[in-house]
Amino acid sequence: MTGIVEVRDLWFSxxxxxxLTGASWTIGPGVTALLGPNGAGKTTLIKCMVGLAKPSRGQVIIDGRDVSDGKPAQELLGYVPQNPSLPGLAKVRDLVAYAAWLSGVEAARADAAVEAALGKMQALDLASRRIRTLSGGQRQRVALATGIVHDPRLLILDEPTVGLDPGQRLKAREVIQQFAIERPVLLSTHLTEDVEHLADSVGVLVDGRIQYQGPTSQLTIPTASGDGRPGSPFERAYDDLIVSLGGSE
Known part of the structure; x- marks a missing residue:
């Protein structure tokens, strides 16, 4: 399964x-990180892409289908928001099965899809547990399972590794990278470590528009190292870019 996502001249007020002031962007298979200073419009852009907000102008195209027209597109999208609200009394297996049903997974393959999603997130041992009994990291793994259970064409993740311990974070990164081999995964995060380890490319949103896009490796410019400032070369290069674009963290 391959996919191309196009954001075309999005405006939102x-x-x-x-x-958003004319945001345009093309995202291909692989992990793409969405970066930008606070207030740049990242949350609004994601809401427009997943159908939670309707732009006043512009389009979001996934594999040739316009998903910004208000029509349901759950089967195309997987979305895991930051700090997802999960029903405390629901059992894990039932919640992931419900997510599969909402996204159009056929009943005949729903059980297998749920098992596969929980297995990928190392959460099969949690299947019979109620959400309210889970730790924060366990809830995050279950939320990720709901996002991938229907094998979407585009997966959007907002701070996906928050609350995970180092081992769980590594496993989540492995799942995300594997999922992104043949389709786009959009990652919005403040954890630059996740961007450095996961993202093939980045897009930087400043003042409502994508003002930089390119391979992650190109963002770490030589002048960003050895200047005495704290942080990794990537962090320093990103900070320099934001300043040059007129934004601020």
């Missing part, structure tokens, strides 16, 4: 405040 909250009253008189413009959050």
């Amino acid at each position: 909250y009253g008189r405040r413009r959050a």
Whole structure:
């Protein structure tokens, strides 16, 4: 399964405040990180891409289908928000099965899809547990399972490794990388370590528009190292880029 995602000239306003001002972007298979300073419009862009907000102008195209027109597109999208709200009384298996049903997974293969998703997130041992009994890291693994259970064409993850211990974080990264081999995964995170380890490319949103996009490796410019500032070369290069684009963290 391959996929191309196109964001075409998206505009969105909250009253008189413009959050997106003609954002355009093309995302191919692999992990792409969405970066930008606070208030740049990252959350709004994600909401428009998953159908939680309707842009005043522009389109989001996934494999040739316009998903910005208000029509249901759950089968195309997997979305795991930051700090997802999961029903405490639900059992893990039932919750992931419900996510599969919502996304159009056929009943005949639903059980296998649920088992596969839980297995990938090392959460099969949690299947009979109620959500309210889980730790934060366990809940995050279950949330990731709900996002991949229907094998979507585009997976959007907002801070996917928050709450995971180092071992769980490594496993989540492995799952995300494997999932991204043949389809786009959009990663929004403040953890630059995740970007450095996961992302093939980055897009930087400043003032409501994508003002930089390219391979992650190109963002770490030679002048960003050895200048005495704390942080990794990637972090310093990213900071320099934001300053050059007129943004601020």
